[in-house]
Amino acid sequence: MPSVLHELAFRSEISQHLAEQALQRFLGGALGIGERRPDGLARKAWQLAGQFGWAKTYDAEYLATAELLGCQLVTVDIRLRRGADRLGYVRTPDELLDPGTPGDAT
Numbered sequence: 879m880p881s882v883l884h885e886l887a888f889r890s891e892i893s894q895h896l897a898e899q900a901l902q903r904f905l906g907g908a909l910g911i912g913e914r915r916p917d918g919l920a921r922k923a924w925q926l927a928g929q930f931g932w933a934k935t936y937d938a939e940y941l942a943t944a945e946l947l948g949c950q951l952v953t954v955d956i957r958l959r960r961g962a963d964r965l966g967y968v969r970t971p972d973e974l975l976d977p978g979t980p981g982d983a984t
Contacts, residue, residue: 879904880901880904880920880923880924880935881923881927881934881935881936881939883897883900883901883904884897884924884927884928884933884934884935885933885934885935888927888932888933889933901920901924904920905920905921916943916946916947917946918942918946919939919942919943919946920935922938922942922945922946923935923938923939923941923942924938926938926941926942926945930961930962937955937958937961937962940953940958941962941965941968944967944968945965945967949967950967950968950969951967951968951969952969952970952971952974953968953969953970954970954971956970
């Protein structure tokens with residue numbers, strides 16, 4: 879739900895204000911839909927998607943989860959690795975094997 883709302887606002891199909899209101903209703907349980915997520919995940923993912931200029935929050939949810947848990951995110955998605963480089967906690971498996979390798983490993 880948060881990803882759909884963010885994408886609609888990103889594409890100007892609904893206003894940012896309306897998207898924020900709908901997100902708040904969703905997070906507050908007013909829609910009768912439940913979910914199991916770490917506290918603050920949807921908000922953090924929303925913020926990261928906006929920061930990176932992403933229409934959807936899917937990738938941002940992985941980043942937000944790692945940030946909220948205080949751990950690294952290991953991914954084989956080079957696009958995600960490059961895009962989130964400035965966060966400092968996204969790595970490829972190759973980078974874990976050779977910690978001296980800066981940036982993306984191919």
